Amino acid sequence: MIEFRNVSFSYEKDTPVLQDLSFRIDAGESVGLIGANGAGKSTLMKLLLGLLQGQGEILVDGLAVSKATLPEIRRRLGFVLQNSDHQMFMPTVYEDMIFAPLNYGVSREETEQRVDAVLEQLGLTALKHRHNHKISGGEKRMAAIATVLAMEPEVILMDEPTSALDPYNRRIVINTICSLSQTRLIASHDLDMILDTCDRVILLSQGRIAADGPAREILRDRALLEAHRMELPFCLAGRE
Amino acid sequence: MNKSEQALSALAEMDELAARQSPIHRLHPIAKLLVTIAYIFTVVSFGKYQLSGLAVMALYPVLLFQLSGIPARTCFHKLRIVLPLVMAVGLFNPFFDRSPLLYLGTVPVSGGVISMLSLMVKGVLCLTASFLLIAATPIDSLCAALRRLHVPSLLVTLLLLTYRYVGVMTEEVSIMTDAYRLRAPGQKGIHISAWGSFLGQLLLRSMDRAQELYASMLLRGYHGHFHYAAVNPFRPADGAYLVCCIAVFALLRFVNVAELLGRLLVR
Ligand SMILES: Nc1ncnc2c1ncn2[C@@H]1O[C@H](COP(=O)(O)OP(=O)(O)O)[C@@H](O)[C@H]1O
Numbered sequence A: 001m002i003e004f005r006n007v008s009f010s011y012e013k014d015t016p017v018l019q020d021l022s023f024r025i026d027a028g029e030s031v032g033l034i035g036a037n038g039a040g041k042s043t044l045m046k047l048l049l050g051l052l053q054g055q056g057e058i059l060v061d062g063l064a065v066s067k068a069t070l071p072e073i074r075r076r077l078g079f080v081l082q083n084s085d086h087q088m089f090m091p092t093v094y095e096d097m098i099f100a101p102l103n104y105g106v107s108r109e110e111t112e113q114r115v116d117a118v119l120e121q122l123g124l125t126a127l128k129h130r131h132n133h134k135i136s137g138g139e140k141r142m143a144a145i146a147t148v149l150a151m152e153p154e155v156i157l158m159d160e161p162t163s164a165l166d167p168y169n170r171r172i173v174i175n176t177i178c179s180l181s182q183t184r185l186i187a188s189h190d191l192d193m194i195l196d197t198c199d200r201v202i203l204l205s206q207g208r209i210a211a212d213g214p215a216r217e218i219l220r221d222r223a224l225l226e227a228h229r230m231e232l233p234f235c236l237a238g239r240e
Numbered sequence B: 001m002n003k004s005e006q007a008l009s010a011l012a013e014m015d016e017l018a019a020r021q022s023p024i025h026r027l028h029p030i031a032k033l034l035v036t037i038a039y040i041f042t043v044v045s046f047g048k049y050q051l052s053g054l055a056v057m058a059l060y061p062v063l064l065f066q067l068s069g070i071p072a073r074t075c076f077h078k079l080r081i082v083l084p085l086v087m088a089v090g091l092f093n094p095f096f097d098r099s100p101l102l103y104l105g106t107v108p109v110s111g112g113v114i115s116m117l118s119l120m121v122k123g124v125l126c127l128t129a130s131f132l133l134i135a136a137t138p139i140d141s142l143c144a145a146l147r148r149l150h151v152p153s154l155l156v157t158l159l160l161l162t163y164r165y166v167g168v169m170t171e172e173v174s175i176m177t178d179a180y181r182l183r184a185p186g187q188k189g190i191h192i193s194a195w196g197s198f199l200g201q202l203l204l205r206s207m208d209r210a211q212e213l214y215a216s217m218l219l220r221g222y223h224g225h226f227h228y229a230a231v232n233p234f235r236p237a238d239g240a241y242l243v244c245c246i247a248v249f250a251l252l253r254f255v256n257v258a259e260l261l262g263r264l265l266v267r
């Protein structure tokens, strides 16, 4: 479904942010992308979305990411940005949610149904007609997730979806991610959430893949995590 | 709230006014747009001495305020900066046109005074009518209406994005002034020495945000034109509103109702 082949990227010359990354994610997999602040998680996602261009090759569904294929590729990817202020650009939550489906030619009726179903699932029905700049940061994050779910993409990318959320909403998001059948790539340093939602983990450190394997193994490896500026998930910290 | 936050909430207030429910809000945006245009044309077409005819045209905004539930106070509060400018346009007329036109009792009133007053009234009426249109119609529906009237997509998108982008800029200003003031307590405004970096940062941040927003639009399939909010079909009531309004405007334009009424009452 997603494949990185020897991908490198740097914002400024001589300071590589990603170096020679190669990995594959198969359809239906749920993969956690972990790493300390500045490890390059957001950068990796932006490369995948074609928002940045680097060296090497990135394939989505067999299509190489390039200018010509971008519309096709973006149609399959739904991205929850790290900063929800940047994601929501319409006046109300509802208008933001209908934006993508309408652009992709989904009928108004079906769009309305999707919107209501997603709001229901996330427990956000009360937020539907609220103004985007009059809702709290956490509510906005939830709304941003809703806009992406309403797109019904084949792959869901989330950049730190649970930062800014209270425990209650965090739990809703975790349950929602678990209930999805799409391919998922979730960047976060909330390792408890990753443990709950992902089967596989890719650990990024200083622009390279430091580990790639089953979540249960990697997230239990205290030495590995601490070597890369992270800690064991809370729920595993007590019992080793 | 700092000044830019006020500006921001003012914008949101317009959105909220527009999202209210009333017979006027329910009218089709094209009907409202055309009626407003017709109204402005009618008002502007009055001759410079036809003050009494113009005065009757004030009925339209008065009725609209009543029917839409939009408080007239809000309107004049929001227009308080532009209104004086518009009113100032005719200020010199009394100096140029001194020939007496009519007598109030024994006091002569010159043509200049009348034409000044009629220019002022025209300005106020046109502004109020435009305000009422925007306050009773969500910006998206308005844009959708413009598209239906075959205004080029580029212009309409530009209008919509400007409207949105003003919000983004003011939000950045508000975040930055807050951050500044938290670390410069007791200072009024922003010290002149910080203006350069402040403006530079503002530009960078707004550009960053605009770029991210644009990326976010692209990621959700934006390809050059907006799908505006669903607009209800044009109902017979909308047509009736359109035709009646234009007929009444024409009547008020060509028949001096004020004079007619005056004569009836005096007799
Ligand atoms: N626009 C940019 N210009 C230059 N450097 C950047 C830019 N964005 C991020 N970086 C740098 O790239 C590195 C990776 O950033 P990022 O991918 O955002 O990390 P993460 O999301 O894992 O916290 C960081 O060291 C950061 O300083």
Ligand SMILES: [Mg+2]
Binding pocket: A041, A042, A043, A082, A159
């Ligand atoms: Mg990041």
